[in-house]
Amino acid sequence: MKKASLTLFVALLGAFSFAQESDSTGLEGDNLDLNGVLELFKESKDVEDFEKKLNTESNGVNNLDLNEDGEVDYIRVVDHADSNAHSLALQVPVNETESQDVAVIEMEEVEEDKVNLQVIGDSELYGEEYMVEPAEEKNPSVVVNVNTWRPVRHIYGPRYVAWRSPYRWGYYPKWHRPWRRVTWAVYRPRVIRYHRPYYRRTRVRRCHYAHTHYHAHHVHSPYFHKSSKSATVKANNNKVGIKKTTTVKKTNNGTVVKKQTTTVKKSPNTQVGKKQTTTVKKSPNTQTGMKQTTTVKRKGTQTKSTKTKRPGAVKQKKTTTRKTTSTRKGRR
Helix, strand or coil: CHHHHHHHHHHHHHHHHHHHHHHCCCCHHHHECHHHHHHHHHHCCCHHHHHHHHCCHHHCCECCCCCCCCECCCCEEEEEEECCEEEEEEEEECCCCCEEEEEEEEEEEEECCEEEEEEEECHHHHCCCCEEEECCCCCCCCCCCCCCCHHHHHHCCCCCCCCECCCECCECCCCCCCCECCCHHHHHHHHHHHCCCCEEEECCCCCHHHHHHHHCCCCCCHHHHHHHHHHHHHHHHCCCEEEEEEEEEECCCCEEEEEEEEEEEEECCEEEEEEEEEEEEECCCCCEEEEEEEEEEECCEEEEEEEEECCCCCCCCCCCEEEECCCCCCCC
């Protein structure tokens, strides 16, 4: 009984680890959970309070480190307001002269007492069109009106002045205490609590005017762009691609030819190819012959195997040829 329970626990732990890994995009945006961003915003009393919640370690949402100094970055919030549209840019000072927008909360009053809201991850951190919005648990197709959210009511109130964080690189609030960045395996369980039914991914943009207005104020860091591009190229070189092709052909004399090709590519310097051909021939005397050839190619190496089987006897002929050549200059 104990052994069975232990086996079940290990299986569940493995499934949980796989789910965590598959949920990762492999980009820096993995370290700022947008569901968590929306939840913190909803719980805030105003934009200033929201900025404080983002930069509080106990909330567990912010794990960004764009300048790669080992410490979690401070996120400043800037409201690009225009009429009934607001774009709360979440911005990280990367160094003394550069900042990088990591996400933006866009909201727009589409009619009286009705406000649409979405949080959109920056394409350099999340990829294209990574958008999260509030949702109804019972009816996911309904666009949620966030007019009742406390910070939204504050923003659309008569006394609101567009918030622009006074903090910058090297100048932070007295209450802020930097903390060390953690790995994805540690970070993911901390933010899973924010993945509730009333937040969802979407590809439909709700706040068109707010997005257009924000686009003119978007802040981009060449330093981060250069470092993130290098990391992306390195990750792509380790990807594994698999291609399978199967062709079946029957001729007029009853010959059936089946060709199967499998190609696995791990990196630009490593390629493995496998080609398998099977021929089955039926003669007028109902005799059947089968010939199977398998060829495996690697860079600098080729292996070929042939098997032949005739009716009435079990005979197998196997020929293996291995040829190795050097592909690097100067190798001895």
